[in-house]
Each structure stands twice: as C-alpha cells, then as structure tokens.
Amino acid sequence: MKIIIDNDKCNNAIECKKCLDYCPVGVFMIYPKGGDKPFDSTPPNMYQVRPFFLRSCVLCMECVNKCPKKAISITHV
Amino acid sequence: MCEFCAKHAEGRKWFLDPNSYIEELMNDKKRRKILEEYAGVGMEYLLRDSTKALQHLDTPVLGKLMDFVISRIHEGSHVGQILSLKDAMKIVDLSEEHVLLPCYCRKMIKGSEELYCINFGPIKEFELKANPFKEIIEVDAYEIKEMLKDFHKKGFVHQVIAAKVPLPVSICNCDRTYCLSMKSRFEQNFKGGLMKGHEIAVVNTKKCNGCDNDPKCISRCQFGAMRMNRDMNYAVIDPNLCFGCGLCTSACEKKAIKLVKRFNNKY
Numbered sequence: 001m002k003i004i005i006d007n008d009k010c011n012n013a014i015e016c017k018k019c020l021d022y023c024p025v026g027v028f029m030i031y032p033k034g035g036d037k038p039f040d041s042t043p044p045n046m047y048q049v050r051p052f053f054l055r056s057c058v059l060c061m062e063c064v065n066k067c068p069k070k071a072i073s074i075t076h077v
Numbered sequence: 078m079c080e081f082c083a084k085h086a087e088g089r090k091w092f093l094d095p096n097s098y099i100e101e102l103m104n105d106k107k108r109r110k111i112l113e114e115y116a117g118v119g120m121e122y123l124l125r126d127s128t129k130a131l132q133h134l135d136t137p138v139l140g141k142l143m144d145f146v147i148s149r150i151h152e153g154s155h156v157g158q159i160l161s162l163k164d165a166m167k168i169v170d171l172s173e174e175h176v177l178l179p180c181y182c183r184k185m186i187k188g189s190e191e192l193y194c195i196n197f198g199p200i201k202e203f204e205l206k207a208n209p210f211k212e213i214i215e216v217d218a219y220e221i222k223e224m225l226k227d228f229h230k231k232g233f234v235h236q237v238i239a240a241k242v243p244l245p246v247s248i249c250n251c252d253r254t255y256c257l258s259m260k261s262r263f264e265q266n267f268k269g270g271l272m273k274g275h276e277i278a279v280v281n282t283k284k285c286n287g288c289d290n291d292p293k294c295i296s297r298c299q300f301g302a303m304r305m306n307r308d309m310n311y312a313v314i315d316p317n318l319c320f321g322c323g324l325c326t327s328a329c330e331k332k333a334i335k336l337v338k339r340f341n342n343k344y
Contacts, residue, residue, distance in 0.1 A: 020188035026254040029185050031125035032118075042118060052128055055264045 009071035117207030159274035172197035274321030284333035
C-alpha cells in the first residue's frame with residue numbers, strides 16, 4: 001500500500017492542513033521542506049506534507065475524499 | 078534498575094533526585110548547545126530529520142547499522158520516559174520557572190498549536206533568546222498540578238523529557254496518535270526515543286469483578302497491554318507491554334489495579 005501526494009497540486013500545505021485534520025491515526029507529518037536554519041521562522045510556502053507513518057494507516061480514505069486539491073491518491077499493491 | 082538511575086542517581090529515580098536540577102547541569106556546554114538547537118522553531122527541524130532518518134530502520138541490513146549509529150548519536154540527548162501522575166507531581170515540586178508551550182508533535186502531526194507541553198528550568202531562557210518577541214505563558218505550580226490531573230482524567234500519558242540525562246526539562250502529555258516518540262518506538266522500531274516507566278500495573282484478581290463486561294480500564298491503555306479474561310471475569314495486564322503510566326489504576330472503581338516497582342530490566 002502506498003500513499004502518493006502530488007506536490008505540484010499541494011502547494012499551500014501550512015494554510016490548508018485538511019489531511020492532517022481528518023486523519024484519525026496521524027499518518028501525515030507537516031514539516032519545513034529544505035534548509036537548516038533553526039532560528040529563522042520558516043516562510044509558509046516552504047512547508048510540505050508527507051505520509052511518514054504508513055504502518056498505522058487504516059484505509060478510511062478520509063484524506064483522499066477531503067483534499068480540496070485532489071492531490072492525494074492511495075494505491076493498493 | 079533503569080540505566081539512568083544507576084548511572085546518575087545511585088538507584089533513586091533520576092528525575093526525582095534534587096541533584097538533577099542544579100545549575101551546574103544547566104550551564105554545561107553540551108547541554109546548552111542541545112537546548113539552543115531545540116529552542117525557537119529548531120524542534121521542527123530536529124523532528125523532521127530524526128523521523129526521516131528512522132524511516133530507514135526497516136531496511137534489512139542497513140537498518141541494523143542505522144540503528145546502531147542513531148543510538149550512538151542519540152545517547153540520551155532527547156529522551157522520554159513514561160511517568161505516573163504521582164511522580165509528575167513530584168517533578169513539579171522540584172522544578173522552577175514553569176512555562177507552557179505548544180506541543181511540537183501535535184503541531185506537526187495534527188497541524189494545530191495546543192498548549193500541552195509543560196516546560197521548566199532553562200527552557201524559558203532559551204526560548205526568549207531564540208525569539209525575544211515571543212509571548213511565553215508562565216504558570217505556577219498549583220495551576221500545573223490541576224492541569225496534570227485534568228490531562229490524566231482525559232487519558233493522556235505523562236512523559237518526562239530530558240535534555241541530555243539527567244536534566245529534566247519538560248513534562249509531555251501524550252496521545253498515541255500524535256506523540257512522535259511513541260510513534261518512533263511502535264511504528265519505526267527505535268527504542269531510544271521512549272523508555273518504559275519505573276513501575277508496572279498489576280491487577281488484584283480478587284478485587285476485580287470484570288465490571289459486567291464493560292471495563293473502563295482497558296480502553297484507557299494506550300499501549301495495548303490490557304485484556305479481559307472472559308472465562309475468569311477479570312482483567313489481565315501483560316507486564317512486557319505495560320509502560321507504567323498508571324492510567325488504568327485511576328479508572329478502576331474497585332481500586333483493583335496497583336502500580337508496583339518494575340523488577341525486570343527491560344526498559
């Protein structure tokens with residue numbers, strides 16, 4: 001099983017965060033993309049969502065259905 | 078005995094030893110560097126990088142090597158240990174300068190800033206140093222104790238965090254869904270991030286009556302250590318899975334569950 005996020009479609013992660021809100025098991029993590037500057041505040045367009053904790057996914061499909069930009073897809077392999 | 082207690086507190090609990098809170102520890106160069114890295118938004122970068130690194134522990138051969146290397150780098154620098162409510166209260170009494178900060182795990186996994194993180198000691202100084210205009214919420218010991226009781230009632234697990242053992246810097250109130258150190262232990266198989274507590278919960282089978290098959294204790298366990306024996310009609314706790322948070326003890330109306338000292342060395 002794989003969760004794929006299209007980063008071109010998901011371009012305003014820090015403002016939206018719908019997938020994080022609706023995920024009941026905390027699969028996704030939002031984090032600053034690149035750079036290593038702990039004391040500067042990160043600009044909002046530098047955030048990214050990744051499905052880090054795939055092992056806990058319960059396949060409820062909330063994230064796929066609730067994503068306003070249709071950027072998330074789940075493949076069953 | 079827990080390895081930290083043997084090393085730093087002569088067999089007492091390391092976070093309850095008054096010597097763990099002295100200023101010499103706070104002024105230690107290595108610790109100051111670690112705390113500087115954490116302060117401000119530094120924690121976000123740290124959690125990002127550590128989670129990324131832990132992803133590779135699943136690979137067959139490389140994983141074992143990674144585990145060794147990460148454990149070496151980690152070495153108790155940002156370690157959490159499960160606490161009972163009683164011990165958490167004692168830590169509040171021992172520590173000074175309590176401040177409330179938003180929980181970083183919930184910020185990154187849930188996407189919301191919620192004030193769950195109780196910090197003390199040098200944290201205030203470093204947060205202000207990293208961001209002088211930041212509004213920091215100061216709370217006194219009484220308020221914190223009330224908060225802890227409230228969190229315990231809701232079913233959150235308390236965890237003491239050390240900025241390089243034995244200097245405790247914060248008490249976390251965690252939920253399995255959002256806590257990154259729990260996720261690193263259970264989902265990414267990294268043992269160093271979270272340690273079991275000093276106690277184990279034990280059921281008194283004479284007092285436990287199974288609550289008419291509607292037990293409140295089992296749903297409160299976040300570690301999956303409890304189950305019902307339906308033939309005998311009482312609850313059982315797996316001592317290998319129990320982390321000693323004490324959530325089940327406070328849920329029991331019959332007072333049939335007790336926390337006892339952990340004797341095996343599997344932390």
